[in-house]
Amino acid sequence: MVVRWIAERAVKWVLIALAFSALASLLLIAVFIFKEGVPFIVRVGLKDFLLSSEWDPQAGRFGVFAMIVASLCVTFGAMIVGAPLGVAGAIFLNEFVSRRITRIVKPAIELLAGIPSVVYGFIGVVAVAPLIREHLGGPGLSLLCASLILGVMVLPTIMSVAADAISSVPNSYREGALALGATRWQSVRMVILKAARSGIVAGVILGLGRAVGETMAVIMVAGNTVQVPGSVLDPVRTLTTNIALEMGHATGLHRQALFATGVVLFVVIMILNALTMAAMKRGHAGK
Amino acid sequence: MNADVKIEVRNLDVFIGNTRALRGVTIDVPARSILGIIGPAGSGKTVFLRTLNRLNDLTRGFRATGRVLLDGADILAPGADVVGIRKRVGMLFALPVPLPMSIFDNVAFGPRLAGTRSRRTLRQIVESSLKAAFLWEEVKDRLNTSSLRLSGGQQQRLCLARVLAMEPEVILLDEPCSGLDPVSTARIEEALAELKARYTIILVTNNTKQAARVACNTAFFLMGELVEVGPTSKIFISPSDPRTNDYVIGKFG
Amino acid sequence: MRIPPRYAQNIAVVLLGGATALALAALVFIIAFVMVKGMPAVNLKFLVDSPREMGRSGGIFPAIVGSFILPLAAIAIALPAGVGTAVYLAEYTLENRITRVIRIGTDCLAGIPSIIFGLFGFIFFVTVLRMGWCILSGALTLAIMILPTVIRTSEEAIKAVPRSYREVSFSLGATQWETVWKVVLPNAVPGIMTGVMLSMGRSIGETAAVIFTAGAALRLPTSAFDSVRTMAVHFYLLAREGISLENAYGTAAVLIVSILLINAASYWLMHRFISRRAR
Ligand SMILES: Nc1ncnc2c1ncn2[C@@H]1O[C@H](COP(=O)(O)OP(=O)(O)OP(=O)(O)O)[C@@H](O)[C@H]1O
Ligand SMILES: [Mg+2]
Numbered sequence: 001m002v003v004r005w006i007a008e009r010a011v012k013w014v015l016i017a018l019a020f021s022a023l024a025s026l027l028l029i030a031v032f033i034f035k036e037g038v039p040f041i042v043r044v045g046l047k048d049f050l051l052s053s054e055w056d057p058q059a060g061r062f063g064v065f066a067m068i069v070a071s072l073c074v075t076f077g078a079m080i081v082g083a084p085l086g087v088a089g090a091i092f093l094n095e096f097v098s099r100r101i102t103r104i105v106k107p108a109i110e111l112l113a114g115i116p117s118v119v120y121g122f123i124g125v126v127a128v129a130p131l132i133r134e135h136l137g138g139p140g141l142s143l144l145c146a147s148l149i150l151g152v153m154v155l156p157t158i159m160s161v162a163a164d165a166i167s168s169v170p171n172s173y174r175e176g177a178l179a180l181g182a183t184r185w186q187s188v189r190m191v192i193l194k195a196a197r198s199g200i201v202a203g204v205i206l207g208l209g210r211a212v213g214e215t216m217a218v219i220m221v222a223g224n225t226v227q228v229p230g231s232v233l234d235p236v237r238t239l240t241t242n243i244a245l246e247m248g249h250a251t252g253l254h255r256q257a258l259f260a261t262g263v264v265l266f267v268v269i270m271i272l273n274a275l276t277m278a279a280m281k282r283g284h285a286g287k
Numbered sequence: 288m289n290a291d292v293k294i295e296v297r298n299l300d301v302f303i304g305n306t307r308a309l310r311g312v313t314i315d316v317p318a319r320s321i322l323g324i325i326g327p328a329g330s331g332k333t334v335f336l337r338t339l340n341r342l343n344d345l346t347r348g349f350r351a352t353g354r355v356l357l358d359g360a361d362i363l364a365p366g367a368d369v370v371g372i373r374k375r376v377g378m379l380f381a382l383p384v385p386l387p388m389s390i391f392d393n394v395a396f397g398p399r400l401a402g403t404r405s406r407r408t409l410r411q412i413v414e415s416s417l418k419a420a421f422l423w424e425e426v427k428d429r430l431n432t433s434s435l436r437l438s439g440g441q442q443q444r445l446c447l448a449r450v451l452a453m454e455p456e457v458i459l460l461d462e463p464c465s466g467l468d469p470v471s472t473a474r475i476e477e478a479l480a481e482l483k484a485r486y487t488i489i490l491v492t493n494n495t496k497q498a499a500r501v502a503c504n505t506a507f508f509l510m511g512e513l514v515e516v517g518p519t520s521k522i523f524i525s526p527s528d529p530r531t532n533d534y535v536i537g538k539f540g
Numbered sequence: 541m542r543i544p545p546r547y548a549q550n551i552a553v554v555l556l557g558g559a560t561a562l563a564l565a566a567l568v569f570i571i572a573f574v575m576v577k578g579m580p581a582v583n584l585k586f587l588v589d590s591p592r593e594m595g596r597s598g599g600i601f602p603a604i605v606g607s608f609i610l611p612l613a614a615i616a617i618a619l620p621a622g623v624g625t626a627v628y629l630a631e632y633t634l635e636n637r638i639t640r641v642i643r644i645g646t647d648c649l650a651g652i653p654s655i656i657f658g659l660f661g662f663i664f665f666v667t668v669l670r671m672g673w674c675i676l677s678g679a680l681t682l683a684i685m686i687l688p689t690v691i692r693t694s695e696e697a698i699k700a701v702p703r704s705y706r707e708v709s710f711s712l713g714a715t716q717w718e719t720v721w722k723v724v725l726p727n728a729v730p731g732i733m734t735g736v737m738l739s740m741g742r743s744i745g746e747t748a749a750v751i752f753t754a755g756a757a758l759r760l761p762t763s764a765f766d767s768v769r770t771m772a773v774h775f776y777l778l779a780r781e782g783i784s785l786e787n788a789y790g791t792a793a794v795l796i797v798s799i800l801l802i803n804a805a806s807y808w809l810m811h812r813f814i815s816r817r818a819r
Contacts, residue, residue: 001590004370004715011717015632018624022691023645025684029652029660030686036663088559096553105543105564107807114803116745119792123570125779134636152566159563183545206651215748216776240655244748247662262659265653273651277644312708342711343751347634374713384704396722397712446708 031268036259049260055077055226057246062257065227066262070236071268072228073237074146083204085266086158090200094166094172095188106163107274113156121220124149129221139232141223146236152215154207161206165199166192202279213265215240216254234240237277239265293457293478293487294339298355299512301334303346303464308334312513314506316457321479321488321504323519325495327534328507332491335457339489340376341369357457374401377455381462383442390426393434393445396406397453412452419482420448421474440471444491447478457487471524476501495535499523507531556690571796577794581786587794591758595774596784598682600791602760606768607798609761611743613675614682615736619756620685622690623725623732630698637815650688654749657685661753673767678754685748685749686739693738697731698724730809737806771795801805 041049044062052063068143089109093102124145133140177187193200223235224245237245243258243265253280294316300516301329306335309331309398324332338351339517341362357361362372374397386393395403403409413430417423424445426437434445443463464472478510479488479501492498498505499519506516506528515528526532543551607618609610629639632711660683672675709719725732741749745769755767756777769777771791778788 008717009713012632015624015628018621019628019642020624022649022687023642025687026645026652028664029649029684032660032663032668033656085559085563088556089563092553092556092560096556097554105560108567109560109563109726111800111803112563112570112590114741114745114799115570116746116747116775116795118745118772118779119570119574119796120790121574122775122779123790128575131548149583152563155563155566157757183549185549186545186550209651209653213651213655215655217654220780240653240748243659245654247659247752259659261699262656266656266740269651269656272647273648276651277647340711345707345710348811370713370715373711378711380704380707380711381706384708386705387727396709396714400712400714400718430812449712502559 001008007158017052025242026031030266033262036256036261037263040253040256040260041263044257044260051262053226054227055242057250057254060253061229062253062260064242064261066226066237067237067239067242068264069228070143070222071238071265073143074218074238075208077147078154079204079208080083080111081148082154082158082211084204085151086155086207087162087200088161089155089159090166090194090203091188094163095184105234107158110156110160112152113160117153117214117217118145119251120149120153120218121217124217124221132233136233138231139223139235141157141221141235142233143222143229143236144232145211146218146222146238147232149217150211154210154264155218157210158203160204162196163209165196165203168199169195169232198279202276205272205276205279209269209276212272213240215244219244239268291318292316293357293358294360295354297354297356299335299351299355301331301338301343302348302350302508303334303343304348307424308352308511309338310511314513314516316487316489319483319485320503321483321490321501322516323498324489324491324506324508325493325498325505325534326508328493329510332508334460335508336378336461336489337490338363338372339457340378340457341367342373342378349531354410362399374453375455376459377450377453378459379443379446379450379461379463381465383439383466385437385442385445387433387435389431390434390445391430392438394448394452395497401453413448413459416448416452417445419451419507420444421478422448427452438471440467440474443467444474444478447475451482455486457489458482460490462491462493463519465495472497495523495537507534509534543781569693571800574792574796576788576792578789578796581790582793586787586790589785590760593779594783594813595758595787600723600771600774600787600794602758603769603771603774603791604794605760606645606754606773607744607771607795608674610678610750610768611740613679613764614686614743615739617683618690618739619732619736620758620793622687622735624693626698627720627725630695630718630729646688646691647682650692653698654685654746657681657749658752660684660722661749666753671765673753673755673757674765675754675761675768676764677766678750678768681753682743683747688742689734689739689742690735693755694732694733697728697748700731703728710718711807713781730812732766734806734810737809741802741806744770744802745772745795746770747801751776771798 048064051065053062053066054061064099093106095153120243128138128148130146132145173191173195177191218238218240220243224237225235228238229236239261243261247258292315296312296314299309299312326332339355343349351363391413394416395409398409398412422441425441437445464475490502502519504516505519505522507514511531515526515531523530523535571608571720586599588601592598592602633639660675661792662715665671665677665680668671706719749771750770753764756769756773761768772795775788775791778784
């Protein structure tokens with residue numbers, strides 16, 4: 001009896017310890033990235049690090065401004081491609097076709113999320129970049145190419161979350177609108193999009209997070225030149241790709257600079273996380 | 288302490304959240320007999336049963352004051368061995384809940400928890416329990432098939448066998464026949480009639496005729512209060528409280 | 541000018557349907573493209589042979605082994621931690637400030653990009669703990685990466701187990717842990733497996749977190765402290781460094797087929813799970 005009681009207590013403490021594994025990992029990651037990166041930022045100066053576009057490790061120049069701009073542009077471009085397609089797909093599959101078709105098409109599109117990013121990148125290199133080069137000019141590997149590829153990559157994420165939000169709108173809303181003589185599209189536009197708004201926003205922000213953080217696909221298609229892009233056909237280098245490109249051979253100050261790039265990325269992602277949570281919470285409060 | 292009293296309930300008050308589910312219940316449950324409990328919906332019968340084996344500990348917002356003495360020891364006392372109490376006080380639920388495993392494993396669940404490992408001992412326990420629940424003949428050839436494939440009536444008897452296999456001292460039954468046909472009901476009642484020689488049984492039922500048929504004593508609950516308790520014949524023929532009379536003759540509920 | 545509702549409706553259907561078709565077309569194109577270009581390179585020899593000349597010729601056997609060892613090891617690490625967390629959250633505590641903090645931590649972890657995991661794994665496991673580029677470093681890094689998925693799906697699965705099962709178990713004298721171990725977890729297995737499959741799919745396609753922690757050795761590993769190369773990494777190196785386009789396509793084809801199989805298995809499991817719950 002006593003043995004059993006002790007075992008029960010022990011299990012409980014083990015479970016409590018395990019329950020903190022995710023939180024502990026998160027803190028560990030934050031601590032190590034910051035520990036490597038923050039002293040560097042302090043040394044170079046936050047302003048010089050964030051606002052200079054000169055990245056020349058050999059010469060000891062470490063400014064990530066161009067990469068921040070590039071990350072934002074690529075992400076924004078990906079959203080222009082992915083968000084309308086994802087949300088449109090979610091609406092179409094929920095409101096305009098039969099359940100049977102939805103049950104086949106939705107998992108198929110979600111399969112897109114399972115294709116490895118290196119494969120996307122490769123498709124970009126061999127199929128998309130040449131088209132851009134021939135028809136629009138420039139080197140092909142560019143901001144545009146990265147946006148297109150990333151847009152398709154984040155599409156399933158956005159669609160999946162948006163579709164869940166739309167399908168959780170009570171049927172009575174639809175019927176109410178239709179009973180008043182609205183067409184399907186009017187009921188979508190006036191009732192359903194309003195009711196599902198916060199879920200759709202959450203899906204878009206989630207896709208945004210994936211786009212900001214994507215690395216391998218972008219390395220392959222973005223061209224990787226450090227510059228503030230003048231047009232969508234210019235090659236760019238993002239925060240993530242900067243880390244991956246140089247991590248293999250960086251030492252000393254250079255390596256610290258890459259961790260400092262990681263710190264910037266980490267902060268951006270945490271802000272996006274907070275936004276997602278806020279959007280989700282608003283959705284729950286609204287219901 | 289009266290040797291023939293198995294459970295003494297003294298001034299039991301139960302709150303669930305802000306609802307007062309039981310107020311001032313005082314009752315003696317005699318050993319080796321069947322106590323029937325009747326009363327309209329929401330009168331606290333289920334809450335009462337679940338307090339007796341501390342299953343209400345799982346209910347959010349549950350609070351109890353008063354004393355419940357099982358063989359003289361207070362089961363509501365802070366240091367009480369909850370798991371030990373539940374082993375001594377078995378419970379059968381309103382709807383049959385066979386666990387999604389084989390018939391054999393269902394019945395052997397309690398004995399295994401108690402540490403019985405020998406296959407032969409387990410077989411014996413399973414057989415005798417199924418026999419006592421009048422189910423053995425129907426399932427003896429398919430002990431290793433899933434319990435979910437039994438009929439509702441068979442499932443409820445399986446649950447009874449599962450309780451018996453634990454070798455409890457007290458058996459609580461919460462409307463065990465509410466979902467069953469008359470034949471299955473008769474079989475359960477048959478089993479209870481035999482079991483009362485060995486166990487202390489408390490039977491909650493919405494069916495007053497069932498209480499009249501099988502219970503030795505009957506208690507009437509109303510809105511969380513124990514209105515009256517006494518020998519079944521007295522409760523049904525000449526109750527001392529007019530509310531009991533109204534309920535028994537079917538004026539409300 | 542106002543567009544009459546009927547026309548607006550038709551225009552909307554065309555646009556929305558077109559967008560959906562475009563997304564589907566992208567999927568079909570990517571898979572078809574890789575298969576058409578890659579399948580000619582794939583034969584038995586390609587699957588069971590070792591790579592030669594950095595992968596210019598020969599097969600991809602070590603990479604196939606790596607692609608399964610690494611995710612499986614990661615799952616072996618993440619599963620106890622993730623299911624333990626889910627059990628604690630669902631069975632041992634009510635919602636309070638601590639569970640809220642744990643949930644927020646899990647959500648944040650889920651949002652961290654894989655390159656950050658790669659950076660962390662490199663500095664912590666490879667460098668600080670001196671484990672070097674090896675299976676263990678890679679598996680630990682991947683384990684942290686998939687932990688949120690395992691926690692979420694396991695918790696869903698645990699919560700879907702009927703309350704009455706728990707009550708029966710308790711009423712038969714089981715302790716909290718006995719109830720979890722003998723009743724709750726066995727019934728949550730299909731749901732937990734769904735999470736495992738999702739995690740498997742995600743880690744098998746992962747590159748950024750793996751390349752800096754498990755390295756890219758071409759030899760077959762003999763211990764947990766050997767470096768290993770996955771198909772995703774192999775494909776990346778072949779394609780990016782232009783070593784062999786033909787073998788790159790072949791590797792991609794094998795990788796995609798593996799992922800499709802894993803996904804199909806997880807959908808099958810999920811459906812079995814849902815239909816069982818409905819019963
Ligand atoms: N889990 C719970 N949460 C909140 N209130 C509860 C809970 N369980 C019971 N109650 C309340 O306690 C009171 C007694 O309920 P109880 O289930 O004991 O009734 P009963 O006599 O068993 O009724 P029935 O014949 O319908 O089964 C009711 O007012 C009910 O609302
Ligand atoms: Mg009841």
